[in-house]
Amino acid sequence: MKQRLINYKTLVKYIACFLILFVLATSCKKDFLEKKPGYLSSEGFYQTDQQAEQAMNAAYYPLLSFWTNKVSFESDVLSDDAVKGQGSDLAALNSFDILNIDAASDPIKNNWADNYTGIYRCNLVLDNVQPDSDTKKRVLGEAHFLRAFFYYRLVIRYGGVSLSKTTLGGDIKLPRSTADETYQFIIDELSQAESLLPYPADVTSVNVGRANRGAASSLKGITYLQWGKYQDAYNVLKAVVSNAGGKFNYGLTPNFLDLFKVASNNNKESVFEAQTREGADFDQSNGFNFWVRPRNGSTIFGLGFCLPTKSLFDEFESGDPRRAASIFAPGDIISDEPIPGSSGDNVNKHPFQAAWAPETGYGCAKYVKGIFVGNNAEKTGQNKRLIRYAEVLLAFAEAAYKTTGHDNEAWDAISQVRTRAFGYNKPSPHTQLFDAIVHERRVELALEGKRYFDLLRWGLADRYLGALGYRSETKGLYPVPIAELDANPNSRQNAGF
Known part of the structure; x- marks a missing residue:
């Protein structure tokens, strides 16, 4: 809470007079984040539609803090899908790698503080914006959604938190x-x-990228599922998938490999994404590519963290194109991109080598494979995919499985995801529905931060993570930051820490 209080005081002083204006993506390709901050008087603020939107825009900013605050893949290294990699580098995540999280570590402090910063900014909007226009009603809806989203990120990590x-x-x-x-x-x-x-x-073209009702309903169903309220999850997600071709306007990107390219930002598979701007400051661009891009010393390469495990590699079926799109194996081409200043030397002349990933021999390909970064390797314009329609389909499959009489609907949802992957309706390698769900979520959502919380929800953490250091007494929760406990005597630490 100490970090949170510091943020609050800073925000009280500056937010009202220093609000960040997003210019949203449009069909004319206007950049979502093309405006720099401007100075505005706090007196009489929140009155106009534009001011309400400006206040709301500030609440979106913490969605991109994963790059600067060392939380880009913390839950992946807690799972059996990846290790941090690269020896002693990025020591802040060492305790995550052994599933014995340090309550004083930067990722823990920053994760907690970033989410509460977002919550505080949502609270500012909800406290000050009046619903006297259609624009302001939409803004208030975005504030309710984002506040829920930040609290969801907290509860799945820390359990119950201060509201x-x-x-x-x-x-x-x-x-x-x-x-x-x-x-x-x-x-x-x-x-x-x-x-x-x-x-x-x-959604109008000028509001593409903002939260909408589809994001709210999808997150609602996912929340019910994580909470164990399966009938509620089924009811909510059924309404989404049943109307995917209508008012929800969702579909699957035809080619899985295209999913994480800039050209796929805010496409039909997008449910909710953190919006970025190519080459912008770290708080407006995507640094995840650089965190995980293989390292070999060239300027076009990256830091090489978040190394996939052999267990994850082996989970993919032979011929599943999602494996090559998710994991670099020795000999794989990263991209065909020229290396800046290299007189024609291309990345494709440097196939992936196991030595670049000393702990596992594999590299993370999501957000990297086939992506041209040029001089913006640390600041790409790829939106960070937070919820996509494939996840909604698989959440619906799980909710259908958990309720009576809906197995056929679950198999159909799985089939949609697999058909996109293989190009035809290839049956799951598993005949048992639950096993098929476990498999499909792991390979479809690999290295997107979902696996660890899936294992906790399914009660499988001991089985899959016990040998990696999982301690059942923690119930899989993160520790509350030491700074929060020091500042707030009414808080308490989670068991096992």
């Missing part, structure tokens, strides 16, 4: 709510968002 709901007085040293109370608050927020936000099919 900060307003900036207008009150004790900020709040006690922790239970996990059930936190999940219920998230659901209530998403219901509010659903009532205020447009369906994806009704």
Whole structure:
């Protein structure tokens, strides 16, 4: 909480007069983040539609903090899908690699603080914007959605947390709510968002990239699923997938390899993405590519972290194109990109080598394979995919499996994902529905930060992570940051830390 309090004081001083204007992506290819911050008077602010949008734009910024705050792939290295890699480099994640998380580590402090920063900025909007125009109603819907999204990221990591709901007085040293109370608050927020936000099919070109009703309903179903409320999850997600071709306007990108390219930003598979701008400052661009891009000393390469395990590599079926799109194996071509200043030397002359990934022999290909970065290797314009429609389909499959009489619907959802991957309706290698769900989520969503929380939800963490250091007494939760405990006597540490 100490970090959070520092952020609050800074925000109170500056947010009202230093609000960040997003110019959203349009069909004319206008950059989502093309405006720099401007200075505005706090007196009488939040009155116009433009001011309401400016205030809301500031709440989106923490979605890109993974690059600067060392939280880009922390949950992947907790799972059996990846290790941090590269020896003692990026020591801040060493305790994650052995599943004995240091409560004083930067990723823990930053993850907590970033989410609460986003929550505080949402609270500012909800406390000050009046619903007296259609634009302001949409803005309030976005604030409810984002506040739910930040709390969802907290509850799956820390369990029940302090529910900060307003900036207008009150004790900020709040006690922790239970996990059930936190999940219920998230659901209530998403219901509010659903009532205020447009369906994806009704989103205007100037608002592409903002949260919409499809994102709210999808996250609501995913939240119910993680909470163990399977019938509710089924009901919500059924409404989304049943109307994917209509008001929700969702579909699967035909070629899986294209999913993480700039050209696929905000396409039909996008449910919610962190918006970026090529070559912009770190808080406006995507540094994930550079975090995981293989390293070999060339300027076109990266830091080489988040190394996939052989276990993950072997999970893919022979001939599954998702493996090559997700994992670099020795001999794989990274891209055909020229190396800047190299007189014609191309990246394709440097196939991936196992020595570049000393711990596992494999590299992360998502956000990297076939991506041209040029001089912006650390600042790409790839949006960070936070929720995509394939995940919604697989969440629906799981909810259908968990409820009575819906197995055929679950198999159909799995089939849609597999048909996109293989180009034809190839049956799952698993005849048992649950095994098929476990397999499909692992290979489809590999290295997207989902696997660890899947294993916790399924009660399989001991089986798959026990040999890697998983301690059941923690129930898979992260420790509450030491700084929070020092600053807030009403908080408490999670068991096992």
